[in-house]
Amino acid sequence: MNRREFSKRSLILGAGIITGSQKIGMGNTESDNSNYYEEPLKKLPIRNFDVVVAGGGTSGVVAAIAAARQGAKTALIEAKGYTGGTVTEGGTALHSFYNLWKAFPGVTKRQVVRGIPAEIIDRLVKVGGTTGHCEMERGYEYDSVCTAIDTEFYKLITMEMLDEAGVFMALNTLVVGAIKDGARIKGVITESRSGREAFYAKCFIDCTGYGDLAAHAGAEYTEPNDHAVCNSVGIGNVCMDRYYDYLKSHNAIGQLGRGMRSGKPNQVIRVGNESVRLPDGFSEEAGKIGMSMITTSVHDNYLMFIKCNLKLPVSPTDRDTVSKAELTIRKNMARAVELFKKYVPGCENAFMARTSPRLCIRRGRLITCDYDITHEDVIEGRHFNDDVFVYGFHDMAPSLQIKDGGTYGFPYKALCVKGIDNLLASGMLITSARRAHLSTRNTVCCMGQGQATGTAAALCSVKNCGIRDIRYTDLYEALKKSGVYFES
Numbered sequence: 001m002n003r004r005e006f007s008k009r010s011l012i013l014g015a016g017i018i019t020g021s022q023k024i025g026m027g028n029t030e031s032d033n034s035n036y037y038e039e040p041l042k043k044l045p046i047r048n049f050d051v052v053v054a055g056g057g058t059s060g061v062v063a064a065i066a067a068a069r070q071g072a073k074t075a076l077i078e079a080k081g082y083t084g085g086t087v088t089e090g091g092t093a094l095h096s097f098y099n100l101w102k103a104f105p106g107v108t109k110r111q112v113v114r115g116i117p118a119e120i121i122d123r124l125v126k127v128g129g130t131t132g133h134c135e136m137e138r139g140y141e142y143d144s145v146c147t148a149i150d151t152e153f154y155k156l157i158t159m160e161m162l163d164e165a166g167v168f169m170a171l172n173t174l175v176v177g178a179i180k181d182g183a184r185i186k187g188v189i190t191e192s193r194s195g196r197e198a199f200y201a202k203c204f205i206d207c208t209g210y211g212d213l214a215a216h217a218g219a220e221y222t223e224p225n226d227h228a229v230c231n232s233v234g235i236g237n238v239c240m241d242r243y244y245d246y247l248k249s250h251n252a253i254g255q256l257g258r259g260m261r262s263g264k265p266n267q268v269i270r271v272g273n274e275s276v277r278l279p280d281g282f283s284e285e286a287g288k289i290g291m292s293m294i295t296t297s298v299h300d301n302y303l304m305f306i307k308c309n310l311k312l313p314v315s316p317t318d319r320d321t322v323s324k325a326e327l328t329i330r331k332n333m334a335r336a337v338e339l340f341k342k343y344v345p346g347c348e349n350a351f352m353a354r355t356s357p358r359l360c361i362r363r364g365r366l367i368t369c370d371y372d373i374t375h376e377d378v379i380e381g382r383h384f385n386d387d388v389f390v391y392g393f394h395d396m397a398p399s400l401q402i403k404d405g406g407t408y409g410f411p412y413k414a415l416c417v418k419g420i421d422n423l424l425a426s427g428m429l430i431t432s433a434r435r436a437h438l439s440t441r442n443t444v445c446c447m448g449q450g451q452a453t454g455t456a457a458a459l460c461s462v463k464n465c466g467i468r469d470i471r472y473t474d475l476y477e478a479l480k481k482s483g484v485y486f487e488s
């Protein structure tokens with residue numbers, strides 16, 4: 001669906017435009033009223049905030065904490081009953097807090113993403129919920145470190161941090177519309193078991209991954225459908241060390257990292273290879289179900305996670321296509337576990353311990369922003385005069401790496417939603433060039449974007465101004481003060 005089709009769902013009411021979840025019957029002309037139900041108008045209770053963050057996932061959590069710590073009265077609206085989003089539902093290795101120093105002899109190792117994202121990892125370390133930042137022994141041309149997380153602790157820790165920061169968490173609540181006043185968003189409409197409500201604020205951040213808020217607010221977007229969707233399965237009752245031995249015996253180790261596992265240091269925590277040639281049909285069957293062979297583990301006897309990819313014929317905003325895909329991938333995940341049981345020594349009694357709660361996407365809507373980061377910006381390691389953090393990882397390394405194992409700067413203008421005065425966006429929903437997106441969509445980059453948008457939104461709310469009216473020096477100082485790292 002494009003913006004024009006989506007906009008047909010809009011209702012124009014009074015001075016404001018309310019856009020929302022009214023579903024126009026598929027395949028009907030607009031003149032055919034017999035298949036439409038006209039929803040009666042409702043009076044919605046209003047809640048007032050300085051900043052509203054839509055989506056409490058990878059970037060949204062950090063955005064809300066950042067905004068609240070700057071003193072903004074902040075609400076986080078999240079569709080599920082927990083926070084963390086895809087970082088807790090897709091893979092478990094967070095790419096990447098560091099530059100790719102190991103692939104470039106002589107280059108200094110540096111932690112380039114700090115601030116709130118780094119604080120989350122520090123808190124996870126305390127509860128045994130991460131491997132820590134482990135240097136890779138093999139495959140370090142891809143990422144020089146592996147930072148794997150216990151996804152359940154990630155949910156708990158981020159909810160605690162949001163609570164401590166004073167964020168109002170509206171969980172199990174869906175953003176279903178936007179209330180516009182000219183080029184400004186006045187509020188968002190939400191739906192939960194407590195009914196429909198309006199959340200008013202001075203500034204908004206779309207962290208929904210899908211770009212739901214931006215689309216409701218009439219922002220420009222496309223739906224490139226340029227990535228496979230993917231769910232992941234956690235496999236219990238397996239032996240990571242014997243899986244490692246199995247790959248090793250077939251000379252199939254592409255990546256290897258050792259670190260903290262079940263409280264013990266120097267354990268195998270990341271192992272695998274995308275293109276292994278394992279005997280007995282393992283590889284062939286893995287290919288048929290789109291299975292990725294890279295896995296991590298934070299706990300003994302548990303593989304977190306095996307991923308099953310599926311390319312959809314249309315964008316993952318299409319409900320009916322997604323419903324079918326949910327079943328296909330579920331079948332494929334069961335087949336993946338059967339493969340481990342059948343072929344890998346030590347996995348004979350494996351079982352599906354956990355699956356992604358719903359289809360995970362790598363891209364839904366692509367929201368148009370004031371600036372679109374290019375692939376050259378990324379690999380040339382360009383910096384801008386409005387950088388809000390720096391980043392040093394590319395998902396296609398080693399074939400595409402950031403120049404000299406360095407970083408590129410993330411410009412503020414790439415987070416400003418075009419045509420709307422008070423809407424920022426962070427996460428996988430920006431960056432049109434697929435090869436640039438293969439850098440900007442990664443978890444740690446999304447978290448860095450979250451800290452930038454949350455901080456900027458809070459500054460806007462204090463000054464009661466638009467997102468383009470704050471002074472960059474104020475934003476830079478606020479980010480630096482809260483631990484964000486910049487390359488000088």
Ligand SMILES: Cc1cc2nc3c(=O)[nH]c(=O)nc-3n(C[C@H](O)[C@H](O)[C@H](O)COP(=O)(O)OP(=O)(O)OC[C@H]3O[C@@H](n4cnc5c(N)ncnc54)[C@H](O)[C@@H]3O)c2cc1C
Pocket residue numbers: 054055056057058059060077078079080083084085086087089090091092093094095096173174175176207208209210212213229230231232307360361362426427428429441442443444446
């Ligand atoms: C299977 C898979 C594996 C991956 N593996 C890795 C990896 O190993 N390492 C890595 O660095 N990156 C990985 N990625 C990429 C990375 O995880 C994502 O790009 C990133 O987490 C996206 O963050 P986000 O904040 O944009 O979205 P999300 O983290 O998905 O957050 C969006 C949140 O918004 C909520 N939401 C959506 N719509 C609404 C609405 N209308 N109202 C309220 N709430 C809403 C969702 O419930 C969700 O919590 C993987 C991606 C996938 C799909």
